Amino acid sequence: MKELTQIALDTAQSKGASYADIRIIKLDTENIGVRNGRIAAMDHDESYGFGVRVLANGAWGFASSTRVNTSEISRISALAVEIAQASARLKKEDVRMTNEPVYKDKWQTPYLVDPFKVPMNEKLELLFKVDSILRKNRKIAVAISSMGFRKERQWLATSEGSFIEQLLLRSGAGYSATAVDKGESQIRSYPTSFGGQYMSLGYELINNLKLAENAARTRDEAVMLLTAKPCPSGKMDLILGGAQLGLQIHESVGHPTELDRVFGAEESFAGRSFLTPEKYTGHFKYGSPIVNLVGDGTVPGGLATIGYDDDAVKAQRWHIVESGIFKGYQTNREFAGKVGDKYSRACCRADGFNRIPMVRNNNISLMPGDWELDDLIADTKNGVYMETTRSWSIDQMRLNFQFGCEIGWVIKNGKKAYMVKNPTYQGITPEFWSSCDAICNENHWVLWGVPNCGKGEPQQTAEMSHGTSPTRFRNVTLGVK
Numbered sequence: 213m214k215e216l217t218q219i220a221l222d223t224a225q226s227k228g229a230s231y232a233d234i235r236i237i238k239l240d241t242e243n244i245g246v247r248n249g250r251i252a253a254m255d256h257d258e259s260y261g262f263g264v265r266v267l268a269n270g271a272w273g274f275a276s277s278t279r280v281n282t283s284e285i286s287r288i289s290a291l292a293v294e295i296a297q298a299s300a301r302l303k304k305e306d307v308r309m310t311n312e313p314v315y316k317d318k319w320q321t322p323y324l325v326d327p328f329k330v331p332m333n334e335k336l337e338l339l340f341k342v343d344s345i346l347r348k349n350r351k352i353a354v355a356i357s358s359m360g361f362r363k364e365r366q367w368l369a370t371s372e373g374s375f376i377e378q379l380l381l382r383s384g385a386g387y388s389a390t391a392v393d394k395g396e397s398q399i400r401s402y403p404t405s406f407g408g409q410y411m412s413l414g415y416e417l418i419n420n421l422k423l424a425e426n427a428a429r430t431r432d433e434a435v436m437l438l439t440a441k442p443c444p445s446g447k448m449d450l451i452l453g454g455a456q457l458g459l460q461i462h463e464s465v466g467h468p469t470e471l472d473r474v475f476g477a478e479e480s481f482a483g484r485s486f487l488t489p490e491k492y493t494g495h496f497k498y499g500s501p502i503v504n505l506v507g508d509g510t511v512p513g514g515l516a517t518i519g520y521d522d523d524a525v526k527a528q529r530w531h532i533v534e535s536g537i538f539k540g541y542q543t544n545r546e547f548a549g550k551v552g553d554k555y556s557r558a559c560c561r562a563d564g565f566n567r568i569p570m571v572r573n574n575n576i577s578l579m580p581g582d583w584e585l586d587d588l589i590a591d592t593k594n595g596v597y598m599e600t601t602r603s604w605s606i607d608q609m610r611l612n613f614q615f616g617c618e619i620g621w622v623i624k625n626g627k628k629a630y631m632v633k634n635p636t637y638q639g640i641t642p643e644f645w646s647s648c649d650a651i652c653n654e655n656h657w658v659l660w661g662v663p664n665c666g667k668g669e670p671q672q673t674a675e676m677s678h679g680t681s682p683t684r685f686r687n688v689t690l691g692v693k
């Protein structure tokens with residue numbers, strides 16, 4: 213591999229590139245799905261290719277190919293330089309990358325069981341078992357269960373001398389049951405929506421998820437929701453549990469702190485951010501003093517947990533919000549310098565060999581507090597506990613949002629009183645995080661995977677995780693206005 217990568221770097225530099233990198237990537241994916249007693253998906257895909265990224269005349273050029281051989285690497289590297297020289301004619305200013313250490317290293321996701329070596333029969337058997345439990349009630353119209361695995365081998369070489377080999381592995385599984393009666397439908401998912409829980413782990417994750425053990429409860433909740441009372445509306449306390457708080461972090465902390473978006477580089481496709489650079493003073497109030505939101509490319513099991521990003525920068529942990537105060541953006545080498553940061557936060561990732569890397573959400577987690585969940589409920593007089601994302605919308609500046617969850621429970625005088633359907637809540641980002649007054653402890657903390665974050669044109673999908681424990685927000689607007 214080293215010889216192949218050297219061809220790219222030598223060619224690009226001889227054609228006039230001031231910086232070049234090449235990523236060679238081999239990707240294996242497997243997706244298995246069962247729907248209403250039938251196999252709905254059983255795909256195994258492999259891809260292999262490389263992408264060359266260069267800076268020439270102060271502008272980026274990028275080209276890629278699936279033919280990984282010496283002549284093709286030379287051709288594509290020269291092409292990337294031509295593209296950079298052409299786009300340099302339209303540039304507003306030169307791209308300036310932060311200076312970073314050079315690494316020669318190998319890194320891999322720690323895992324126990326290679327999911328690609330687990331027999332297909334064993335996987336299908338588990339999904340069919342779940343499926344049959346989910347459909348043991350005639351009101352369940354649709355039962356969907358699935359598993360997905362992804363193994364990526366990467367070789368990254370830069371003209372600065374870094375040569376990094378990585379093996380990234382992730383596993384995931386989950387299911388949903390949709391109950392239908394009298395023209396109404398209600399869904400429950402397990403362990404969370406969007407196909408379930410995903411982590412950078414091997415097949416041991418699937419065994420730990422207790423999929424079959426939770427199927428009957430999931431089914432019963434979907435059916436019970438059909439006749440549940442509607443969620444009350446008005447201002448009251450909100451406790452967010454499960455992965456819903458993860459998505460809240462994703463949309464109202466993750467995306468607004470992507471520094472390329474702040475500068476409008478993603479404006480046409482993904483919108484901008486209210487978190488403009490003049491708020492990067494170390495004093496801007498993002499939330500209440502108990503809110504600590506940490507970006508962390510090193511947290512075990514995180515979907516964005518890597519050794520090094522696609523800028524060849526080492527993964528790291530830092531505070532995005534510390535004691536309620538905004539402390540740092542998510543950055544790459546191109547944008548970090550624009551707000552005066554000396555180094556990148558290693559958030560530069562591409563979706564495969566044929567896409568150019570850009571700033572992507574890292575793993576971002578709300579640090580646990582010291583509450584037990586029972587005590588938190590006992591301490592709540594008038595509120596709703598909600599979990600599992602059903603719908604969401606947030607404006608282009610990432611300020612005004614509304615989320616809908618699959619299920620809620622009204623809390624009256626410190627007790628879970630009754631289940632409610634179609635719960636929703638809304639808020640304004642810094643106001644909402646400022647209303648946070650209690651966070652459960654590390655015993656309740658789970659790292660939730662988001663396997664489907666879309667950004668860019670053409671669209672790229674990235675994966676990341678958000679760690680949360682159930683958290684209370686005071687005086688939130690619930691229900692539809």
Ligand SMILES: [Zn+2]
Nearest residue numbers: 462664665666
């Ligand atoms: Zn996203």
